[in-house]
Amino acid sequence: MTDLHRLSIREMAEGLKSAQFSSRELTQHYLNRIAKIDDRVNSYITVTAEQALAQADAADAVLKTGNATALTGVPIAHKDIFCTHGIKTTAGSKMLNNFVSPYDATVVAKGKTAGLVTLGKVNMDEFAMGSTSENPFFGATKNPWNLEHVPGGSSGGSAAVVAADLAPFATGTDTGGSIRQPASFCGLTGLKPTYGRVSRFGMIAYASSMDQGGPMARSAEDCAYLMNVMAGHDEKDSTSINKEVDDYVANLNGTAVKGLRIGIPKQYFNVQGLDADVKARVEESLKKLEDMGATLVEIDLSMSEAYVPTYYLIAPAEASSNLSRFDGVRYGYRCENPTDILDLYKRSRSEGFGAEVQRRILIGTYALSAGYYDAYYVKAQKVRRLIQQDFLKAFENVDVIAAPSAPTTAYKIGANLSPTEMYLGDIYTLAVNLAGLPAINAPVGFDANSLPVGLQLIGNYWSESQLLSIVHQYQQNTDWHTKRAAIAEENA
Ligand code: GLN
Numbered sequence: 344m345t346d347l348h349r350l351s352i353r354e355m356a357e358g359l360k361s362a363q364f365s366s367r368e369l370t371q372h373y374l375n376r377i378a379k380i381d382d383r384v385n386s387y388i389t390v391t392a393e394q395a396l397a398q399a400d401a402a403d404a405v406l407k408t409g410n411a412t413a414l415t416g417v418p419i420a421h422k423d424i425f426c427t428h429g430i431k432t433t434a435g436s437k438m439l440n441n442f443v444s445p446y447d448a449t450v451v452a453k454g455k456t457a458g459l460v461t462l463g464k465v466n467m468d469e470f471a472m473g474s475t476s477e478n479p480f481f482g483a484t485k486n487p488w489n490l491e492h493v494p495g496g497s498s499g500g501s502a503a504v505v506a507a508d509l510a511p512f513a514t515g516t517d518t519g520g521s522i523r524q525p526a527s528f529c530g531l532t533g534l535k536p537t538y539g540r541v542s543r544f545g546m547i548a549y550a551s552s553m554d555q556g557g558p559m560a561r562s563a564e565d566c567a568y569l570m571n572v573m574a575g576h577d578e579k580d581s582t583s584i585n586k587e588v589d590d591y592v593a594n595l596n597g598t599a600v601k602g603l604r605i606g607i608p609k610q611y612f613n614v615q616g617l618d619a620d621v622k623a624r625v626e627e628s629l630k631k632l633e634d635m636g637a638t639l640v641e642i643d644l645s646m647s648e649a650y651v652p653t654y655y656l657i658a659p660a661e662a663s664s665n666l667s668r669f670d671g672v673r674y675g676y677r678c679e680n681p682t683d684i685l686d687l688y689k690r691s692r693s694e695g696f697g698a699e700v701q702r703r704i705l706i707g708t709y710a711l712s713a714g715y716y717d718a719y720y721v722k723a724q725k726v727r728r729l730i731q732q733d734f735l736k737a738f739e740n741v742d743v744i745a746a747p748s749a750p751t752t753a754y755k756i757g758a759n760l761s762p763t764e765m766y767l768g769d770i771y772t773l774a775v776n777l778a779g780l781p782a783i784n785a786p787v788g789f790d791a792n793s794l795p796v797g798l799q800l801i802g803n804y805w806s807e808s809q810l811l812s813i814v815h816q817y818q819q820n821t822d823w824h825t826k827r828a829a830i831a832e833e834n835a
Pocket of ligand 1 (some may be wrong): 471472473474496519520549574
């Protein structure tokens with residue numbers, strides 16, 4: 344079969360269970376596609392062909408016994424920020440190019456228990472800091488819709504593998520938009536769960552109070568399958584919440600939109616830099632939801648001007664602390680011939696980290712230093728609380744909040760935006776992480792250059808099932824999520 348990669352996750356799982364094809368055939372199919380196509384996309388850092396085929400054979404044996412779980416034998420790609428036992432985990436950094444984890448991240452372990460087959464580890468912005476996946480060490484990942492454009496970031500490899508059909512779905516992480524923005528740039532569905540819903544154990548830390556893993560796939564239904572694997576309490580992560588997990592697949596329904604009150608923040612649609620095509624597509628999708636029975640309600644999110652400065656203080660502050668462990672002694676890259684311990688630290692860190700990571704460490708260290716702590720870090724924490732309260736007040740009157748996921752479509756590779764221009768591109772995603780809320784991106788059409796546009800829906804805490812259901816119902820009434828880039832139409 345040449346078109347296995349066109350199946351939805353549900354169809355793939357059904358095909359495996361009814362023995363229309365084996366996990367080995369399916370896995371080999373993806374490995375062939377990777378071998379033929381990924382030279383042009385540059386999405387995989389590591390392809391684990393041998394292990395994948397062994398896992399596929401094991402899955403086929405389980406499938407024969409009739410003891411298979413919902414996803415036994417389905418392939419997946421993991422963002423290279425999740426530790427994988429025995430397989431290199433780089434976090435997209437030269438610093439960790441030689442790091443092989445002695446254990447699996449909880450998300451990876453859960454995937455194994457569910458019978459998923461790991462195809463490999465995919466590219467990202469270094470340590471998840473960035474929005475383009477133009478990685479300084481592993482090279483730029485390309486947007487499958489137009490290879491001259493970026494796939495977004497930091498989970499750009501995860502988005503690119505799905506959009507090019509080099510994996511049926513992928514894990515991503517989102518600290519300030521890194522699931523939603525690449526999903527938007529690549530025409531995919533991506534869910535950033537409530538903080539604490541998915542374990543961070545074994546996920547290399549960027550900004551621990553905001554980092555959250557989640558699924559990236561073509562449809563809300565596909566994401567629901569992966570959420571069923573990823574979500575849940577983990578005693579190895581003290582910030583993971585001990586709260587019953589929904590069955591996200593069983594909860595998908597066709598009744599989520601009727602009567603739904605969608606908040607439209609008046610500050611969000613007049614932002615300078617909001618692309619006219621993006622605005623138009625998002626408004627069309629909201630009109631569609633209105634036709635399906637939703638009510639649009641104007642709301643006030645008066646803290647919106649504070650999102651970018653608040654996030655870009657707190658995230659670097661946490662990053663500077665988290666990344667202090669990479670010192671050339673215990674992990675990863677070590678400079679050659681250090682003259683003394685200080686020289687070892689200095690050169691290992693300046694040779695091992697790329698420019699953006701160094702910039703964040705410098706900003707974060709500055710914000711946390713004795714004379715500036717109160718003026719910057721403490722103040723940002725106070726503003727963070729106000730941003731959260733802004734959302735909670737809005738949710739007294741609406742069920743979800745709509746926004747673009749990004750003000751533009753995918754940038755050109757090498758556009759070389761200044762750091763502040765780049766940070767402004769995160770305007771629509773950061774507040775969700777500051778507040779710990781869940782949010783989803785859904786593809787809603789294309790701009791004049793045939794690049795995808797995404798709608799973001801922000802929900803109240805623990806509303807993942809609701810967000811997935813709204814997008815699922817939207818996708819049953821539209822076909823944007825079924826559109827494929829030309830490169831995905833190629834056969835291996
Ligand atoms: N672009 C944002 C940043 O650079 C978000 C990244 C992320 O969510 N990991 O920090």
